[in-house]
Structure formats: structure tokens, C-alpha cells
Amino acid sequence: MSIAEFHARGMLPAITQAAIRTTVEDVLDSNCRELFEYWDGLRGARPAPAWSEFHLEALSPRTIPYMRVVDVDLAASDIRYRYWGTGLVRVLGHDRTGQTLSGQSASRAAKALAEYMTVVEEKAPFALIYNTTTSKKAMPLFAPAIRLPLMNDGETVNNIVAYADFEADQKKWGALLAKRLDEDLDA
Secondary structure (H helix, E strand, O other): OOHHHHHHOOOOOOEEEEEEEEOHHHHOOOOHHHHHHHHHHHHOOOOOOOHHHOOHHHOOOOOHHHEEEEEEEOOOOEEEEEEEOHHHHHHHOOOOOOOEOOOOOOOOHHHHHHHHHHHHHHOOOEEEEEEEEOOOOOOOEEEEEEEEEEOOOOOOOOEEEEEEOOOOOHHHHHHHHHHHHHHHHHO
């Protein structure tokens, strides 16, 4: 079933059942590659490019709808969604533009905040695989995702640009998520 069909049948909003960190190399075998290569080209020898250098319109129309950009508030240990793509609205059932993560009641908000803060602390890309269920009627959606730091001064992460490939091969990403979960249990 396509994302449009989930939406048309009223099977939203989504609940993230699991999100597990994986390697950047793993997610590059998806549409995450386009965003990563653009970001990587902008940064050159630096840890990350500045927000002022990053232009959403430089990315393909298939990528932009599934992106989000956050402003990092280090003083409050919080993030505010600057941009929330229309594809995310369709898949997840809500628009978080302008909202803070700490203001969310979702059970996954604390974990998502920890993931964003990991990007801030490590000043490096963060890759993960989601298992998102849009309703009790729907099959899970498995999506590779990537979060990339933006640094205005070359030292502090001020923004993070993120992408989730909800159009990825469901069987492939579901199998990889299961493998990563099994590895975590065995560790």
C-alpha cells in the first residue's frame, strides 16, 4: 500500500514503534545518499557546513517533502522545528513547524531529543532506521533516516537537517531493523 493510500484511508497519525541507530554507510543505500552527498560537498574539510550555505531547493523534489530542519537551543537542551516537509505531514499525520520537541507529548520525544543532542555532541551525522505504524489497521513503515549537523561558527551545532526515506524498500529496511535489534539484544 502506498503512503497516499494510507492517508486516503485515514490511517494516520503515526506512532514510532522503534528507531535504532545504524551506520551512515547503511542508510546511503537509500535516498538518504542525496542529502548526505550534498551536505558532504558543502562542508569540505570542515566538520559541517553553515545553515546559510545549505539550500533546500538544491535537493530533488523527491527528497524535500521528507525533510525537517531544526534549530538547536543549547541553553534549554531543546530543538525547534524550523521546517517540516509536506511528505512528513502525509506520513506522520502532523506538522511540527515552529514547535519544540520538549513541548511534544509523544512517547518517543525524549529519545528523539537524545538523538538530536547526540548530533550536537558528536558534531557528526547520525543514521537510524524507523519502524513507524500509522494505525492499528496499517502495516509498519520502515524508513532509513539521517540527521546532519550545521555549524554557523565551525564549532557549535546550531541546526540539524534530517531526512527519512519513507519510500524505501520496506522488506529490506524491516529486515535490517530486525537485524540491528537482534544485535542489540545479543550485546
